[in-house]
Amino acid sequence: MSASRRLEPNRRMSEDPLEAAIMPPANESMDDRERRLQAEAQAKKVSDGIDEMLRREEKERSKKRQIKVLLLGQSESGKSTTLKQFQLLHTPAAFRAERMAWRSVIYLNLVRSVRRILEAISPDPDINGSNDDLPDEGDSVASIIISAKGNHRSYVVPDYERYSSRLAPLLRLEERLSQQLSSPEEEEPIRLHPDATSSAYASSVSLAPVSPSSSNSSGPSSAGPISAPQLKSQASEVSVHTHSNWKKMFSFGGKPKSVDTNELVGWWEDPDDPCHVMYSCAQAMTELWRDRTIRWVLEQKRIRLEESSGFYLDEIERITAKKYIPTDEDVLKARLKTLGVTEHTFTLSHGMIRGVEWKIYDVGGARSQRQAWAPYFEDVNAIIFLAPISAFDQQLAEDPRVNRLEDSLLLWKMVVSNKLLANVNIVLFLNKCDLLRAKLESGVRLNHHLYSYGDKPNDYESVKKFFYNKFGFIHQQHTPNKDRELYVHFTSVTDTRRTQVIINNVRDIVLKANLKDIQLI
Template sequence: MPKQKFEHPHARRRTLSDPLTAALLPPPDESQVERENRLKAERDAKTVSDSIDELIRIERNEKKKNKAEVNVLLLGQSESGKSTTLKQFQLLHSPSAFHAERIAWRAVIYLNLVRSVRRILDALAPEETLDEHDDDDSTETASVIITSDGRPPSAILGTRVSNYETYRRKLEPLAELEDRLIRLLSSPDEDEPTRLDPAYQNWEQYTRPPRPNENIPPPMNVNGRPAPTIKIPHKTQTPSSAGIRSAGPGPSISQKNEVVVHTSTNWKKVFALGNKSKSPKSPLSGEIEGWWEDPDDPVHTLHACAGTMQELWRDPQVKKRLQEKRIRLEESSGFYLDEIHRITAKKYIPTDPDVLKARLKTMGVIEHTFSIPSGSNRGVEWRIYDVGGARNQRQAWAPYFEDVNAIIFLAPISVFDQVLAEDPRVNRLEDSLILWRSVVSSKLLANVNIVLFLNKCDLLQAKLEAGVRLSHHMVSYGDRPNDYDSVSKYFRNKFGVIHQSYTPNKERELYIHFTAVTDTRRTAVIISSVRDIIIKGNLRNMRLV
């Protein structure tokens, strides 16, 4: 089961400047005898404390020798595929837990579908009904495309969809459903991203493009840094505090920002059972059954709207309008519009690929533990940390650098024509390159094995085949061929050169894989090879081989 990390182990260490240490200072009017007694008592206490420390150290070393442990960090920008990679690890190493949870993913899949429909309706809306920000779809997901001059395409003149009003009216119930799903998925007592001590603010600064004339300090000071403490504030959550822009009066169908659910929330449990704990369970899978009898279940609204959703998605005028606005929903996260009838069926249970496609932004850091047998070893405990990749989440990464053995860095390479959801001025590929540079150049991570997943290769191939030219977005690509082989090699080279130039450890070998982490068969093969690499590297570091 996922475990939320609230406090790093070193958080308990105190520094001389802390208030407790100050409070323990001797009284200023201490006599000579008192002073000698105190010093003796302190020496005795120190001897006892040192011997306890020594015992702990020996015990820890013994443990390390007897039980191999591997800590792996999944890093990369938002929507790079970190959580999807974690799901693949789960599917491989604890399939029963993965399957037990899949019914809960129904809520996320429904929400992904409803929001895709809303994006279409927003894109079709006559311009005068949208406010200034509504035209800027870039706040929604990374599927918004920028033109080669870096600006979203103009949407002023374009195809009018004759059935727009009918679609909007018939799909109105989805607005209320969206609100309900968001409420279901959101925790009642969390509303802010994980925050860190100011000591770690540097990392965030280091992982964004520098401002002009800004001197960015090295990401981390290895020695003597204050202990990190992750604080999760508890407040009451409202839809607007969850990062969802209020639509004002009228349907919330114009709400924009991506739904974020803190990893500590219990949404899986809530949605898996809800008020249905008395519902029958399947004798085969043990999964809840019979939710379709519950008139309040979201499936009914979706089922009733399925026909209209299908008409909307298939309408040639709609397709044209989306094309004019360069919105390619097929490439965006959580795309289920090609399977409306299956997804909205009353007895729908998400399949493995459905769960892998489901999009829920990570906030905070989530830890998964697996015991993975490895050759003659009796089992290695793997701790995999999945972090939030959005800009405001990256400051939470640093405390995990200290004990990490390996990093799997995900860089989606299909995103060369897209902008960051959190900052539409920044090209997503540029952001990945900057982030990559900051990770590989970190001295703190110098001895950490690094595996690079050049991800979303399936989307890259489709994009290139659709005629999108890399050179329009990356001038340095020049007039090289715009086919998958040439482009993927170019990216491999680009990331490889950055590692070569910036790594503080010239001995470190970099392992690069072209991946599509939604593809289970391909990813399983890659994961097992990555596992071997990490184990070997780890044993080498532990000087056991």
Template sequence: MVSVRQRSNRLPPDNLDPLTVALRPPPGETPDERAARLREGANAKAISDKIDEQIRLEREEINQRKKNGDVKILLLGQSESGKSTTIKNFQMLYSPQAWRQEHISWRAVIYLNLVLPDAKSPLFCSRPIHSRSVGPTPTPRLAPLTQVETLLIRALSPENPTESDFEATHLGTNQPDLLGRTKAEVFVSASRWRNTLKSKMSKGSLSSIDVPNASTSSESGGHPVNKPDIVGILRTCRQDMLDLWNDPLVQNILTKRRVRPQDSSGFFLNDISRLMERDYLPTDQDVLNARLKTLGSSEHVFRVDRGSEKGINWTVYDVGGARNQRHVWTSFFDNVDSIIFLAPISAFNQVLSEDPSVNRIADSLLLFRAICGNKLLQKVNIVLFLNKVDLLQAKLGSGIQLKKYMLSYGDKPNDLENACKYFKSKFGAAFRELSDVDRELYIHFTTMNDPKSTSSIINNVREMILRKALHKSSLI
């Protein structure tokens, strides 16, 4: 007699085994159908094996990175928070040779900053120079700048754009100029715009923004045959641009609207004469001040020394901060060593480009809370850059009241010291509320386009991250 226990240990019949049933050839299968089924199975196995191999290699890479003490850093924050400028500072400090080589690429961006009509550009809030007309009217002599804008946007756009490239390059939010007119801003792919520009310059189609060439336009602004001469066109408009920028009516409009474009990145109107020189090459400060909106993510690897020992690799991921880009952030959260989060505290009186109903500080605080409360990042230390302190100071100094936009500010003095304490307290409270494990928050007030002050901050951050990385790898 078979016991109940023995019966329970028996394997089920083949016709009851789900796997066997699933793998059983279908009834009436022909030889050709069988061959096709086997080929499909072999292809599926090959794909599975390839995925397994990729996972194995990624694990080996992660283990090797941990063994070497290498560091993975995420750079997070909303659009226009200063992430790209932070990367520039890292490049200047830790990849100086590559930083210098990239300067020529930024020449096109600087020219685009000069002519692109947006809220910071009084060139397109114009009237006939030396006229007595009341109110701004278009200046025909500046019309060629529209051609320059078109040429530069084309230079930064991919030659064979994918759908995502098209969105990155051509879609933007409408920014009003001083006349209230609107025009879509230009975005470029964070990881591809330099290669696109280099490719087009190497073909000779844009010689005038390549390495300065004496064979291009003369002092009078003549154009070389079959080559769009961007510098030549700009030089023909140079004096009108200068006259317009110094026009009392334009300055009066800016003063009344409390607009100070010279305090913002992307401002080069005070440098028109220098930028128009044929041998002009961007300086470090020019590149830091250049403004280029990017979408998508980019990876940057830096070799960082640790005293007398061999340096380690820092892989810094600059992840897009626009609303339609934030859903990809979580794909970067694995094996993160540190997060650098940027919050532009000067934006207290601004709204999101994507949603005018949302205050930018409120959005930045919500993002920060989401990062602090994410379970995948609960053991990751956070470095908080409360950025654009210089612009905050300029706004407060011009009389803009912080309490009008941040009701919880109360009746505290409208000065930089109290404003900085307020923002530090707001973000610090969010971190303490949502961090239920023993981790640290490092807060720095930053002005990312000031390389002197930023270099010391980045060095301090470097030391902190290195100590944490070494401790994590049990080296200290």
């Protein structure tokens, strides 16, 4: 019988014993074949089911060894800066590889500070007669003009026209850099407006891509001074959507690298590189920032540039050098408003617990961005909430009627009372302590802005303690989980040494609290 079996050619040639064993008999009837195929299909289904189950288990296991941390807080509270500190601590090589991309953001930040100064000293067209009151040439004192109703002051700075003419090229550079960042395929290009979703504003100033040849003609003439409306229309925040690949765009991938340092070289030989405009305006910027009359006007108008990106104004010479490469500190202080959510992942390769994956989410804190927070509440392990306590005398950029401290307190209440977050560890960073100290020491009184502070001392330690109690009390009153411990740190997240100690501490607290969840005990 076996001699009569007809083997198909490929079967006959098979030398694989397993294949030979499972080969169907050569004289298989149609019914047998049907039954065999059904049995094989059934077996495959079971096998696929097992594979799927193993895949799911593996996914679940790796998810369990994951810690998710969400950074929350209002705009400019320091979330992205904290994320950068995490990156610098855990993935320093990647952090440093991006520093050339940050150079253009730093230029934009510096130009924005210059713009804010020019805006502050520009003549007010609504106030008549300002020219009549101009002091004599050479007079270093600004004249003060008070409007007829007495509620509007304007300061005339004699050198305004001269400064604005000399600094006009910066305005065109700002426009060019913004246009470069707004690549046509970007959903949400870099914009220079206060609130990305404010449609009225967006339509008036958002930057449509233009061809390189038109970019020169679209800027103001370098011969004339910058007009006040031009300044006002663009002197707002630089923001970029997290989907954007601006880092790639600004990292000059094609440029050669130094053999010794692996840093980029040669960009300064490109006549179109922005370093040339920065360099040529350096002297005028320095004079503007050192001008005592202008400093006085800024003081009168309570414009504190050190609270935003004014830091670069003290570093003009270094930053405008043609071969400038941003330092870690420069990158940490670079301000780029977040639109959307950024995710940063790292795995601890040493220490008591290895192999746990950390995911840090940085969200946009402006009011229009906050609706994006909620989906992340579902499976987050810890929240770092940043409250900039130096902002007690400031208003929200997106709504000047709202005090920033008040907004922070309301947000804090919203987060700590959220039932979805009842079992989530919460770490509070009472941030910008360096600015708080400087502000109090310069004589700004907390009780002028927060009446409930009463006549308590206006020194740094007393104010810190007051904020500690205030935020702690709100947590105690509103948390749905009375057993939850609150961890509070006084921070200045631009200070790398101190912040990294705090980050390590937070990491250990969060790990300890989640040991069970990540199946390490």
